[in-house]
Amino acid sequence: MREINIYTSFFIMIIALAICIGSLKLSIYTPRGPGPGFMSFGTGGILFLLSFHLFLKSLFSRTEGGAKDAYPKNIKTTSLILSALMFYALFLEKLGFILDSFLVFSFLFAISRTMKWYASIACSLSLALGSYVLFSVFLGIGLPRGMLNFFR
Amino acid sequence: MRRRFMKAVWLILAVIIVTLTNIDAKAAEEFPNRPIEFVVCYPPGGGADLSARIILPEVEKHIGAPIYITNKAGGEGTVGVSYALNKKPDGYTLFGLHQSSTFVGRVFGQLPYDFNEIYPISNWIDNLNIFAAKPNSPLKMFKDLLEYARQNPGKLKYGVPSKRTSQGIGAELLLSDARLDIVAVPFKGSGPTMTALLGGHVDLASIPYAMAKPHIQAGSVRALVVFGKKRVEELPDVPTAVELGYEEAPLAIAGAGVSAKVPQDRIEKLNRAFEKAMKDPKVLDQLRKAGFDPVYMDQGAFKKHILEGVEKVNRIKDRLKD
Amino acid sequence: MDFLQNLLFGFQVVLHPTNLFLAFVGCVIGTLTGVLPGLGPSAAIALLLPGTFHLTPVGAIIMLAGIYYGAMYGGSTTSVLVNIPGETASVVTCLDGYRMACQGRAGPALAVCAIGSFIAGTLSVVGLMLMAPTLAQVALSFGPPEYTSLMIVGFVILTFLASSSMPKALIMAAFGLFLSTIGLDAVSGESRFTLDIIDLNDGIGLVPVVMGLFGISEVLLNLEQIQGNPEILKGKILHLYPTREDWAKLLPASLRGTIVGFFLGILPGGGAVLSSFVSYAIEKRTSKYPEKFGTGVIEGVAAPESANNAATGGAFVPLLTLGIPANIVMAILLGAFMIHGITPGPMIIQEHPDVFWGLIASMYLGNVMLLILNLPLVGIWVQLLRVPYKILFPLILLFCLTGVYSVSMSRVDILVMIIFGVVGYVSRKTGYEAAPLILALVLGGMFENSLRQSLMMSGGNPSIFFLRPISFAFMLIAIVLLLVPVVLRRKPVPLLVEAR
Incomplete structure (x- = not known):
């Protein structure tokens, strides 16, 4: 864990500095009490002290090992899922809920490779339609219709 | 594996093409021939959302097409407007307008779109805001307030749900005109403001009348002045700012707008539908019950009102800054 | 016994078939929205x-209130089953609930949630009925300085949450505090750290952060394992309902949670999220085996689940007696009252006894309904664990996405969720816990506002926190809580031990 702690605490130290610098642009203290930058400057400072503490502590600690878990094991799956989610977010309003969900879910089922292609397509179609009915019709949430706007 | 994917891709493409051609074929006909989207710029459940959900079903009847509501919250009401303005200006996308997405945002340069791109259709709601004094306060009337605040500048504190709301603007406009030094303590929303007033943590509060009503009736807080020029019916002896010789505060806005690029005949149609709905006594009654003060402004009056708002807020811009 | 008569009158109102049906519908919808992650009451x-416009006032209020407290029952389900809180108030339930499920005790964990919720729900209605007007006065004595001091107590309590490494927990908390400052400043209107994204002007939402840190990161971590099956599926399902031993732990924890939850629920802005964290911390602090928290102890599920339900009862106090909503849900309910021509406030009991007592009676009945509804569901939910994770995970993702989007229909919220999914994934792999971040995010905004309001009230003089009795008492509590472990030095405090 030592190695990991050194890396992460160093990274957090940089973030903390960035927060402090960013808050300097806002006024930190005004005659009438704390200004808009007060809280972020304070937390930035605390964050820096804490991460510096952790940094030093791990630098001088001698315990090794246990770091194996900390490295990603299956980057391919992870990044595929994340990009599917990004796609979902970006195209939700253009394609509409049903189409977008359908596309993303057939993709997710495809990478999980549990079903035949027609089964996974049927499954994601029914999922997309089913959740649309649940959220939009039953709970009355106005999900985007996108291209399918012409029907009600 | 690849063949399966290709099949899926073809299928999806087919769906997309079919839907696209379908839309184009329909669009040429008379307006409106498909559902109209109304973008409420706040989350479900707030005043903005509630008033739209009361009025729109009635508008729906007059326009002859279903209207569905999309809630697009964020950016103090500006996210929804820019979302709507980014759509095709064909009149099928309307949006809610509020102070922060019109004149207040304009003055503080916080609009992510061109102010002139908004075409205000109609305003629905006028909030009656009041200056109220805390329970057991020695300040009984506005005159007492004037006297006390003049003698003790900076001593009184008033609670307000953020300075850039209609409550904040109304109060600051009055204080600036009357040259009073009363410290504003902004809270998050009118609920916490009211709590602070009832608990006596602030001496005064600028709040919507609807919020203070039960407590005024129970006698625990007292209304000193109504911002604007209209008296509150239930409070016949509380003067208005205009009667006391101060400038009228810009009214709160809750209304509908559309992109200014929409063809004029379509805007006309929308206008007429809103006008009819807002003259329906049933709608007015329901709005009143929900604690709103309905007012109907047509496009001209609404536009003038927004421009006046810009001018008034500009005048007290510095006071609203911190 | 005047109020018994009134209560009887209330039951007469509720037992009208239409009202009974509406209460039931409210409870069912509430449970459903609770179960669906992200989508809140x-x-x-x-x-x-709007659908209630044509109902009678009593019926409408009964149904809408049912949704609110029903959601608290459902919220824990996904926390226990898949480590994804269905409701922001159920974040804490994940900590021990999911661990119990991993040990094959998903059944008892869910049953504990339902029973704890029932106890707390019922008792908080008793509190609401008997003490509402008195309690409202207490709530009013809380001004900005009192809130500031209360938040400071909250920060001290936050340090109790750390289960492995204290410095890392504090780092996450500081990060959460920073997140709470993003958005337009409530006082000056300046935008802070928004990167010119207007969607961020209203701040970073709690729901997308929670869904990302817990939901998305959980899915990513689970899929990473080579077999593709998360830990939870390896354990056998032992039994469905709590044993006698469990009951002995459940009852006192649940009672403590109820008290904490009810009182924190009364305070505007406090509410269910805060109370669940606080009661968990209290359980951990007073427990004989604090080191076991986070590994699946029953108190760690019972107390927060009771607290968030009790908070719903508490939240009705300021609404009904003062007409002031304590949270967003109550603000919407206030709208509902007004639409039906009822102004909640000091006069409601005299002017609309049918609504007031009908609502109270419906809450007693609703809690019974929810218990009856939720206990058999335990068996069904547990069966859900048998579904292969490869089929389950797209479903989980779908519900996270839709749930987050439905809150404010913002794509930026989805992006925030994805980003925090990655943050959660990395931080859990490197031993940083998510719970302190969530609590700090909840506390941060309230702390900043009340701190600045107090100093505006006092003209910049910090003595305001010590000169007001309630505020002073909280400051004292905070100091004592901080010092007790240092002074007593009881055992080498396990909270501080570095994770292996």
Whole structure:
């Protein structure tokens, strides 16, 4: 864990500095009490002290090992899922809920490779339609219709 | 594996093409021939959302097409407007307008779109805001307030749900005109403001009348002045700012707008539908019950009102800054 | 016994078939919105509100209130089953609930949630009925300085949450505090750290952060394992309902949670999230085996689940007696009252006894209904664990996405969720816990506002926190809580031990 702690605490130290610098642009203290930058400057400072503490502590600690878990094991799956989610977010309003969900879910089922292609397509179609009915019709949430706007 | 994917891709493409051609074929006909989207710029459940959900079903009847509501919250009401303005200006996308997405945002340069791109259709709601004094306060009337605040500048504190709301603007406009030094303590929303007033943590509060009503009736807080020029019916002896010789505060806005690029005949149609709905006594009654003060402004009056708002807020811009 | 008569009158109102049916519908919808991650009671109530225009006032209020407390029952389900809180108030339930499920005790964990919720729900209605007007006065004595001091107590309590490494927990908390400052400053209107994204002007939402840190990161971590099956599926399902031993631990924890939850629920802005964290911390602090928290102890599930339900009862106090909503859901309910021509406030009991007592009676009945509804569901939910994770995970993702989007229909919220999914994934792999971040995010905004309001009230003089009795008492509590472990030095405090 030592190695990991050194890396992460160093990274957090940089973030903390960035927060402090960013808050300097806002006024930190005004005659009438704390200004808009007060809280972020304070937390930035605390964050820096804490991460510096952790940094030093791990630098001088001698315990090794246990770091194996900390490295990603299956980057391919992870990044595929994340990009599917990004796609979902970006195209939700253009394609509409049903189409977008359908596309993303057939993709997710495809990478999980549990079903035949027609089964996974049927499954994601029914999922997309089913959740649309649940959220939009039953709970009355106005999900985007996108291209399918012409029907009600 | 690849063949399966290709099949899926073809299928999806087919769906997309079919839907696209379908839309184009329909669009040429008379307006409106498909559902109209109304973008409420706040989350479900707030005043903005509630008033739209009361009025729109009635508008729906007059326009002859279903209207569905999309809630697009964020950016103090500006996210929804820019979302709507980014759509095709064909009149099928309307949006809610509020102070922060019109004149207040304009003055503080916080609009992510061109102010002139908004075409205000109609305003629905006028909030009656009041200056109220805390329970057991020695300040009984506005005159007492004037006297006390003049003698003790900076001593009184008033609670307000953020300075850039209609409550904040109304109060600051009055204080600036009357040259009073009363410290504003902004809270998050009118609920916490009211709590602070009832608990006596602030001496005064600028709040919507609807919020203070039960407590005024129970006698625990007292209304000193109504911002604007209209008296509150239930409070016949509380003067208005205009009667006391101060400038009228810009009214709160809750209304509908559309992109200014929409063809004029379509805007006309929308206008007429809103006008009819807002003259329906049933709608007015329901709005009143929900604690709103309905007012109907047509496009001209609404536009003038927004421009006046810009001018008034500009005048007290510095006071609203911190 | 005047109020017994009144209560009887209330039951007469509720037992009218239509009202009974509406209460039931409210409870079912509430449970459903609770189970669906992200989608909260506020959205459901707001969207169903226009549909209640044609109902009688009592019926409408009964149904909408049912959604609110029903959601608290459902919220824990996904926390226990898949480590994804269905409701922001159920974040803490994940900590021990999911661990119990991993040990094959998903059944008892869910049953504990339902029973704890029932105890707390019922008792908080008793509190609401007997003490509402008195309690409202207590709530009013809380001004900005009192809130500031209360938040400071909250920060001290936050340090109790750390289960492995204290410095890392504090780092996450500081990061959460920073997140709470993003958005337009409530006082000056300046935008802070928004990167010119207007969607961020309203701040970073709690729901997308929670869904990302818990939901998305959980899915990513689970899929990473080579077999593709998460830990939870390896354990056998032992039994469905709590044993006698469990009951002995459940009852006192649940009672403590109820008290904490009810009182924190009364305070505007406090509410269910805060109370669940606080009661968990209290359980951990007073427990004989604090080191076991986070590994699946029953108190760690019972107390927060009771607290968030009790908070719903408490939240009705300021609404009914003062007409002031304590949270968003209550604000919507206030709208619902007004639409039906009822102004909640000091006069409601005299002017509309049918509504007031009908609502109270419906809450007793609703809690019974929810218990009856939820206990058999335990068996069904547990069966859900048998579904292969490869089929389950797209479903989980779908519900996270839709749930987050439904809160404010913002794509930026989805992006925030994805980003925090990655943050959660990395931080859990490197031993940083998510719970302190969530609590700090909840506390941060309230702390900043009340701190600045107090100093505006005092003209910049910090003595205001020590000169007001309630505020002073909280400051004292905070100092004592901080010092006790240092002075007593009881055992080498396991909270500080570095994770292996």
